[in-house]
């Protein structure tokens with residue numbers, strides 16, 4: 425009895441009965457990439473299968489496949505090239521491409537920026553399915569990929585299922601220099617993370633400037649910016665404590681941010697050439713902003729702590745996502761057209777973003 429005879433083989437048989445193309449590589453680890461339709465084990469996408477399937481799915485009204493070889497090549501690269509991106513970002517960008525990919529021009533009809541269907545969601549029967557067992561993938565960074573420094577600085581190890589605990593220990597140990605280096609880098613970037621004491625004299629950022637906090641006994645609102653100071657009602661700190669105080673700040677930023685961001689969105693949308701939907705300012709966790717399918721834009725209230733030039737960059741970044749859901753070259757070109765110095769602003773956010781906290 426083996427996993428192969430009891431699990432894999434029966435499953436492959438079932439898939440074959442449902443019309444899948446099955447490639448059965450037996451139970452050993454493959455030594456040749458050819459049988460699994462690739463030229464080497466670094467490739468995780470099957471180029472021939474991809475080209476064939478995507479060409480078939482994209483036809484003009486009279487049934488002509490219109491994608492050129494160069495365009496198929498470009499699409500494959502959009503899916504597979506993710507250097508300098510975190511695993512999460514790469515995942516998001518691939519997922520966005522599955523819903524909407526684009527190429528320059530439909531050379532048969534002349535249509536520009538035509539949408540390419542990578543999956544036919546409306547007619548599932550048009551898609552092709554392959555099942556391959558023992559699908560070996562050799563990733564250059566595979567060791568690092570399972571040791572991850574999370575955004576909160578915690579080191580997480582997610583080993584492949586087939587590794588024994590001893591192998592895992594050994595790998596982690598052998599990678600300890602990389603882990604130390606990455607943690608040092610994380611600390612450098614996050615060292616300025618704010619740790620608050622809610623006492624008079626503390627400073628808080630608003631639109632890139634810092635203002636001192638003053639605890640006041642009486643006022644008509646929980647938090648006000650008055651005469652160059654953040655005046656916070658003392659009762660809030662004494663009563664609800666830190667939590668109440670940070671909520672008052674979050675509410676302040678959200679209330680100020682809503683009209684301000686709506687104005688900036690209205691200003692930049694025509695420059696990007698898109699129509700934006702509703703603007704909301706709220707807590708978005710680790711994200712600065714997000715754009716929704718219908719064109720609605722959400723911004724983190726923390727954006728309001730940043731200088732105006734940075735807020736504008738976040739706005740333009742999201743508006744450009746209404747044209748390109750990914751972070752492809754086409755996307756950055758779009759950002760560049762509106763903000764030629766966007767790189768500087770982007771870098772500011774990467775390095776100084778952690779300071780924008782309460």
Ligand SMILES: [Zn+2]
Pocket residue numbers: 741745751
């Ligand atoms: Zn983005």
